Amino acid sequence: MGQTAHVSAVAWTAAVSLAAWVWLLLGQGFFWRTDVRLPPRREPAVWPPVCVVVPARDEAAVLPASLPSLLAQDYPGRAEVFLIDDGSSDGTAEVARALARRHGGLPLTVDSPGGEPPAGWTGKLWAVRHGVGLARARAPEYLLLTDADIAHAPDSLRHLVAAARTGGFDLVSQMARLRVRSRWERLVVPAFVYFFAQLYPFRRVGRKGARTAAAAGGCVLLRAEAAERARVPETIRHAVIDDVALARAVKGGGGHIWLGLAERVDSVRPYPRLHDLWRMVSRSAYAQLRHNPLVLAGTVAGLALVYLVPPAALVAGAAGGDTAAAVLGGLAWLVMTGTYLPMLRYYRQPRWLAPLLPFTASLYLLMTVDSAVRHYRGLGAAWKGRTYARPDAVPDEG
Incomplete structure (x- = not known):
């Protein structure tokens, strides 16, 4: 019984x-469908100016696989790259300058906010704040916030701007395709994106009036005016999960946002061991x-x-x-x-x-x-x- x-x-x-x-x-x-890609887009008659902001801390190992792809962007308008060295100890700034001399392409400015971030700021957002401050002096219409481990196809920026202009989006974000080479990467990484999409269904993110808001921090094209209206990054300075916080701030300020899977934006950072993947998830899960x-x-x-x-x-x-x-x-x-x-x-x-x-x-x-x-x-x-x-x-x- x-x-x-x-x-x-x-x-x-x-x-x-x-x-x-x-x-x-x-x-x-x-959420399980993977067909949410960059929406239909038309190339604008006049391409708006864009500044690319790359926060980097101890990224000398991955920059040779990522930074040249940004410098080589085939963008018809004015664009330049700001790499913000966030207190690196591995020569990140020197590697970035050497890559710019070797590859040429878009203008590169390497700078640093200096010292440790103030209380209440995460290091990444403090570096982003410094980079955005430098970029605003160039009066860009858009800011591309991208991580130091993200490699972009030559037409990535062009497509992002065209999609934002065509759809009237204040924020366009692509979930970069993460590396899947090791046994543990194959087992854990696709599930990471699957769980993220389950928590923040991409279709709902892009729907006006829906409460769901999210972005993928590796690739975020942000209208500069929307950033000022939402007062970012100041309003999200504490956030460990800064990409979701950014999207919520922009959407909460009346902005129209979009999130989808990338086709030609890839992360080059390796996570060969379970320990590496465990640390990536556990640092922000709670x-x-x-x-x-x-x-x-x-x-x-x-x-x-x-x-x-x-x-x-x-x-x-x-x-x-x-x-x-x-x-x-x-x-x-x-x-x-x-x-x-x-x-x-x-x-x-x-x-x-x-x-x-x-x-x-x-x-x-x-x-x-x-x-x-x-x-x-x-x-x-x-x-x-x-x-x-x-x-x-x-x-x-x-």
Whole structure:
């Protein structure tokens, strides 16, 4: 009798998980589709001036693979690049200047805000503030905020500006295609983008009147007037998840924003070991949950219900002779696998990785818990030699 009750509980839990997956499939902005790319665009008669701002801290190793792509932009209007060296110890500034001398192309200014960021500022946003200040002296219509590890195709800036002008967007952001070469990158990286899209469905981000707002910090084209209206980066100076905070500030100020997957914008930063990927996720995961233990508990329970229950119910049902549990768990796992396939195709990865999503989700669950543990131990978000013990949460969407 006890075994029957236990199996019935498993079947019931599997049914709830399947219902959650049906809702995710149909009611969460079709987050699993990967066809949200740069919208239709027309080239303007007169190309507006653009300034590119690149915050960089200890990026000498990746700059040779990224900075020349910015300098080589085939942009018909006036454009220049500002690389802001945020207290690097590896010769980042010298490498950038040497690359500019070797490759030529767009004008490059290398500068530094000097010293450590003031209290209440993250290092990246303090560098962005300095770069935006230098850029404003050139009176650009647009600012391209891009990370030092991002490589752009020669026509990237051209397409971004044309899309912003055609669609009337104040912010256009592309989720750069992250590197997937090592075994752990193949297992973890596509899921990272999949989970991000699930949390911030791209179609909803670009919809006027929708509360959902997000951007991908590696590639953000921002109208300079919208940045001033939203008072960024000052209003988001505490934010560890600065790209989402930026998008919310711009959208909250009445701006029209767009976010989608990139076709010719790539991250060149390697994450060869699980430790590297773990650190990337755990440094900001608890900040995403606004440092709220109740939200953390709900997130852990939700991840377990949605991603771990289906395979567990299938195995338990098959082993215990509970057909309902096995079927419901199998169906939920099948829907989950189907929604992950488009992201694997986008990343050119084999289909057999899709059924492994529950295992990957369990890693993300542990990374999130580790992020909370680090926060309460006073370690906070650590990155490039800096630790933000109690970073502010991202502002509410409302």
